Amino acid sequence: MDTTAVSVVTGGAGFLGSHLCDRLLADGHSVIALDNLITGNVANIGHLAGNRAFRFIHHDVTEYIFLPGRVDFVFHFASPASPIDYLELPIQTLKVGALGTHKALGLARAKKARFLLASTSEVYGDPLVHPQPEAYWGNVNPIGPRGVYDEAKRFAEAMTMAYHRAHGVDTKIVRIFNTYGPRMRPHDGRVVPAFITQALKGEPITVFGDGRQTRSFCYVSDLVEGIVRLSRSDLHEPVNIGNPREMNVLEFAQTIVAACGSQSSVVHKPLPVDDPKVRQPDITQARARLKWEPEITLEQGLGRTIDYFRSLLAKGAI
Missing domain, CATH: 3.40.50.720 (NAD(P)-binding Rossmann-like Domain)
Incomplete structure (x- = not known):
């Protein structure tokens, strides 16, 4: 059987x-x-x-x-x-x-x-x-x-x-x-692929609103x-x-620019309707009931993800 x-x-x-x-x-x-x-x-x-x-x-x-x-x-x-x-x-x-x-x-x-x-x-x-x-x-x-x-x-x-x-x-x-991670679509509109693609191409990084809204990656x-x-x-x-480490979007954009070795500047555009101002998981239940918490640091994860997007860029897929 x-x-x-x-x-x-x-x-x-x-x-x-x-x-x-x-x-x-x-x-x-x-x-x-x-x-x-x-x-x-x-x-x-x-x-x-x-x-x-x-x-x-x-x-x-x-x-x-x-x-x-x-x-x-x-x-x-x-x-x-x-x-x-x-x-x-x-x-x-x-x-x-x-x-x-x-x-x-x-x-x-x-x-x-x-x-x-x-x-x-x-x-x-x-x-x-x-x-x-x-x-x-x-x-x-x-x-x-x-x-x-x-x-x-x-x-x-x-x-x-x-x-x-x-x-x-x-x-x-x-x-x-x-x-985030490899296999994200370069143009799917989310901040990780958008910021990495723009930084690798040396294009301005598009931040919606003032960039003080927070996310956890x-x-x-x-x-x-x-x-x-x-x-x-x-x-x-x-x-x-999710990962409870919280960053504002402007700080995240600057982190990606540095990780990509880019000279990209930041440009601001109007915030979309109903865009969340804050986003951070309380993972008390996951820690207690599943014995789970994230292990990959942002620096490690961004390194792997940027490598993936560099490979797409080299193939002309971005």
């Missing part, structure tokens, strides 16, 4: 999903990645071609998911995740949060599999509590342009908890804070470690995973 764990990763060709696929394969899982490639990229999983434990299926998870055979874990990571994407794809973002989550939960229920929802710090909106603990309900503008992502994830959390309570599905919810391998630990736990309530 084959005892290899079978894991399904929706959004498996995306930035986070592809790193999760790598980790699950390294842990001995058989992995099935689903992605409609709207924001994912087969280049993120190209290195897995020929791996007999890995299978990619081009599929939109808002449609019925049929997979024969056993499934032990369903990791639901499918969703546009950067402001540029969800502002351009508002309906698709809402559909994957609602219909996609419903279909993924239905798969987990049918297969008696564990289910893990990739939620987000965006459920806290523009927070009035700082740092943000899981017990905080958030401050979200449901009809603002960012609301399509924030509310899609909030609904996805509600659906996940409903499946746990009503159907007994073994569910987990991770609230992911700002994460977690390296992708640390995030994936937290997700794997959560997936193996008996927790059902949401858990924050």
Whole structure:
């Protein structure tokens, strides 16, 4: 009898999903990645071609998911995740949060599999509590342009908890804070790829607002470690995973300019609507219940990420 764990990763060709696929394969899982490639990229999983434990299926998870055979874990990571994407794809973002989550939960229920929802710090909106603990309900503008992502994830959390309570599905919810690392798309609009790309090209660094808004950046391998630990736990309530080291955006821009050895200056543009003023995870629960906390320093993580973007620049891919 084959005892290899079978894991399904929706959004498996995306930035986070592809790193999760790598980790699950390294842990001995058989992995099935689903992605409609709207924001994912087969280049993120190209290195897995020929791996007999890995299978990619081009599929939109808002449609019925049929997979024969056993499934032990369903990791639901499918969703546009950067402001540029969800502002351009508002309906698709809402559909994957609602219909996609419903279909993924239905798969987990049918297969008696564990289910893990990739939620987000965006459920806290523009927070009035700082740092943000899981017990905080958030401050979200449901009809603002960012609301399509924030509310899609909030609904996805509600659906996940409903499946746990009503159907007994073994569910987990991770609230992911700002994460960075190789395979981020250069032009996805988030500060890490934007600042690194601009710095490497010697272009002005675009900072929205005065740059005093804060963010906390977690390296992708640390995030994936937290997700794997959560997936193996008996927790059902949401858990924050992120790096609590907080920086303002202007300071972060200057850090990247220095790390890239760039001479780029900073230019300021108007702040987008409903942009959070502060963002810092309270990871008390992750520390206590998962024995997890980030290990990669910002300097280490930025070094690896900058190397990745330098390689893209050398190939003319930026």
